[in-house]
Every structure is written in C-alpha cells, then in structure tokens.
Amino acid sequence: MKLAITGSRSIQDCAQLLEELERLSITELxxxxxxxxxxLAAAWAISKAIKVTEIKPDYR
Structure with missing residues (x-):
C-alpha cells in the first residue's frame, strides 16, 4: 500500500511510530x-528498501 504520512515536528514517541509502520505492508511512503x-518515517522506509516520495508543500 502507498502511505502518505504527516505529523509533528517534535515527535515524542519514535518507538510507537516505528512499531506502527512495521505493522503495515507499505510499498511506498x-x-x-x-x-x-x-x-523519521522516510529514514525508516529507506532502511527497509521501500520507495520514498517527498512532496514539498507549495506555500504560494
């Protein structure tokens, strides 16, 4: 599955995020x-050889 992820810039529980990502069958992050x-999620995906796509916001 493709997963789009967003979240806090000051994450408090990295372990919980990584546990949740591990439970999913992600093909692209x-x-x-x-x-x-x-x-954090992108680094995890790269370590698992999962395709990573970064889409920066357009604030115009």
Whole structure:
C-alpha cells in the first residue's frame, strides 16, 4: 500500500511510530519533507528498501 504520512515536528514517541509502520505492508511512503515524523518515517522506509516520495508543500 502507498502511505502518505504527516505529523509533528517534535515527535515524542519514535518507538510507537516505528512499531506502527512495521505493522503495515507499505510499498511506498509519501511525505512532505519536514523535520520530525516526516523525516523519521522516510529514514525508516529507506532502511527497509521501500520507495520514498517527498512532496514539498507549495506555500504560494
């Protein structure tokens, strides 16, 4: 499944996020590139050889 993830820039429970990601059958992780949840999830996906797509917000 493709998973789009967003979240806090100051995540408090990294272990819980990683446990939840492990439970899913993710084929692609999509995130916005922000510090915190986005980057943590992206690093996890890269370590698992899961495709990662970063879509930065357009604030115009």
């Amino acid at each position: 999509i995130h916005g590139g922000a510090a915190g949840v986005d980057r």
